[in-house]
Amino acid sequence: MATVKGVNKTKIDAGGLSNKISQGYIDGRVKTFFDQYEFAGELLATVVEVGPELPLGAKILEVVLSTDDLGNNVTLIVGDAEDPNRYITSTDHGGGTVLTTRLNAPDGLGYEIDMTTASTPDNQILVTTATAAATGTMNIEVKYTKD
Amino acid sequence: MATVKGVNKTLIDAGGLSNKFEQGYLDGRVKCFFDQYEVSSTVSGTVIEMGPELPLGSKILEVILSTDDIGGSSTTLAVGDLEDPDRYISATNHGDGSVTTRLNKPDGLGYEVDMTTAATPDNQITITTGASTSGTTGTINMVVFYTKD
Numbered sequence: 001m002a003t004v005k006g007v008n009k010t011k012i013d014a015g016g017l018s019n020k021i022s023q024g025y026i027d028g029r030v031k032t033f034f035d036q037y038e039f040a041g042e043l044l045a046t047v048v049e050v051g052p053e054l055p056l057g058a059k060i061l062e063v064v065l066s067t068d069d070l071g072n073n074v075t076l077i078v079g080d081a082e083d084p085n086r087y088i089t090s091t092d093h094g095g096g097t098v099l100t101t102r103l104n105a106p107d108g109l110g111y112e113i114d115m116t117t118a119s120t121p122d123n124q125i126l127v128t129t130a131t132a133a134a135t136g137t138m139n140i141e142v143k144y145t146k147d
Numbered sequence: 148m149a150t151v152k153g154v155n156k157t158l159i160d161a162g163g164l165s166n167k168f169e170q171g172y173l174d175g176r177v178k179c180f181f182d183q184y185e186v187s188s189t190v191s192g193t194v195i196e197m198g199p200e201l202p203l204g205s206k207i208l209e210v211i212l213s214t215d216d217i218g219g220s221s222t223t224l225a226v227g228d229l230e231d232p233d234r235y236i237s238a239t240n241h242g243d244g245s246v247t248t249r250l251n252k253p254d255g256l257g258y259e260v261d262m263t264t265a266a267t268p269d270n271q272i273t274i275t276t277g278a279s280t281s282g283t284t285g286t287i288n289m290v291v292f293y294t295k296d
Binding site: 001002003004005006007008009012024025026027028029030059061062102103104105106107108109110143145 | 176177178179180181182183184185189190192193194195196197198199209211213214215245247249286287288289290292
């Protein structure tokens with residue numbers, strides 16, 4: 001049976017200053033924000049900005065999106081202006097029941113805010129609607145670390 | 148309707164120094180680590196060590212494992228440690244599309260790292276591959292939340 005190591009575990013075992021690990025990736029302090037939005041029949045493709053602009057270098061640990069039945073088979077995605085579904089892929093939140101969806105896109109887990117392109121900032125979390133008009137309450141919580 | 152109490156709630160309500168309970172179980176500070184591994188034709192039974200050796204007394208709060216479709220015809224991943232390879236996440240198919248799995252073992256939630264047996268340390272989180280892994284490739288991302296104080 002073979003034993004191999006993750007990227008950061010490799011750095012830990014190798015030791016030395018050259019193996020510095022990004023802040024927050026080991027013994028990271030977990031921070032969180034919560035936000036809420038009341039949909040009142042907004043048209044499809046509405047972009048909802050939630051929470052603060054995250055600091056450069058923040059790493060996303062978890063996204064929890066919990067809503068009423070928003071009606072009309074409205075789908076929601078969660079991401080940012082650079083990648084609108086970086087954290088949660090298209091999910092039907094209007095299918096006749098309340099629903100809680102969590103981060104489900106592999107590239108989103110541990111994603112580091114880098115602000116590579118100023119015109120499409122990745123430091124502002126966005127929820128985007130599709131399919132039809134939405135009505136009801138949306139709650140979102142995001143856990144992240146930076147140091 | 149009956150009302151009963153959890154172990155720690157019982158200690159809180161009873162009060163007194165004799166009811167002191169372990170650090171991290173109340174008003175605990177949540178910490179985390181992140182690690183990543185690029186699977187490249189990894190064979191079945193491979194143990195992937197992820198993150199640091201956790202300090203004695205750490206309590207595990209959540210484990211999130213999110214991967215690409217790592218192929219290999221229904222490749223399974225289990226998360227635990229060298230004492231119990233599936234203490235946190237039971238063997239789950241990560242080979243049919245991208246999948247995100249979270250802690251799903253009751254005994255893993257709140258588990259305290261105790262290093263009972265030196266030969267099988269429980270302070271090193273591991274992923275163990277299983278089932279068919281021929282042609283397995285892709286990225287594994289992992290986040291672990293824990294508390295100690």
